Amino acid sequence: MLSSDAGVLALREVDQQLRVAERLAACIDDPRSQDQVVHRLPDLIRFRLLMIAAGYADGNDAISLRSDPIFKMAQDVLPSDRHLASQPTLSRLENMPDARALVRMGRALVELYCASFRHAPKQIVLDLDDTFDAVHGDQQLRLFNGHYDEYGFQPMVVFDGEGRFVTAVLRPAKRPKGSEIRAHLRRLIRAIRAHWPSTRILIRADSHYCGPLVIDWCRANGVDFILGVATTSTLRRHVTGLEASARARYSATIRMSGASTMVSACEPW
Incomplete structure (x- = not known):
């Protein structure tokens, strides 16, 4: 009847305000006979979310956590009442x-x-x-990545400029293709503009997001973008002169700014 995860109760209050489990449950068609259901879909999702947030990423941890008094209280179940969902039930979820x-x-x-x-x-x-994201079993979608020399996933994640999480897509451990990135952007921008039709959107991403399909889609849909470009000898040959010119103009601006500051400091009050 002891637990070391009291912080789960604070996370429960957060979920009650944001209704994360309820929102996600509403997206899933539950094929179970509802008159025989013991664990509601939002309760299953909330249990799994709390497990992951508390550091229990493995679904097998539910074997012991389903009887944990704190996890039970977080699901509005008394410590002496029935156990929470089992590991097989969460696997089916x-x-x-x-x-x-x-x-x-x-x-x-x-x-x-x-x-x-x-x-x-x-x-x-x-x-x-x-x-x-390395994995150590036969999980679906796992793939060997030669760069990391491991099996794993390579989810695509989106944060805003202030560090707020926006959304994510679980996918195999390989570099996304242009068509996959474009499809993800289309869904993402459509969902955001459904709430904020007038908000200007700027996309930032690394060089492997910089491709004709992505650039053409952003231009056609009024989305600003700053994308990295992988260095090549041809690119270096084209930008060497521009870099030198920009460096010279920057140095000249700094010198002029310093001179103006000195003149202002010498002027009488």
Whole structure:
């Protein structure tokens, strides 16, 4: 009857305000017979979210945590009452959403992000990136990545310029293609503009996001972008003169600014 995860109760209050579990559950079609359901879909999602937030990423941890008194209280279950969902039940939960449900869940996360603002901002900056996530089993979508020399996922994540999480897409551990990036951008921008039609959007991303499909789509849809460009000998040959010219103009501006400051300091009050 002891627990070392009292912070889960604080996370429960956050979820009650934001309704994250309820929002995600509404995106999934539950095929179970509702008159025989013991653990509601939002409760299953909330349990899994709290597990991950508390550092229990492995679904097998539910074997012990389902009887943890703090996790029970976070689900409005008395410590002496029935246990929470089992590991097999959570495994079935994670395999329940289809592709359409996953798209709806991604949109729900964008809606949650937009709802965090009191007023529609004039402009937002969206940072797109993918990050390697090593796995150590036969998980679906896992793929061997030669650069990291490991099996894993490479989810595409989006944060805004202030560091707020916007949305994410779980995907195999390989570099995304232009068509995949464009499809993700199309869904993302459509969801944001449904809430903020007049907000200006700037996309920032690394060089492997810089491709004709992505650039053409951004230009056609009024999305500003700052994309990295991988260095090549041809590119270096074209920009060497521009770099030298920019460096010279910058140095001249600094010298003129310093001279003006000295003149102002010598003038009488």
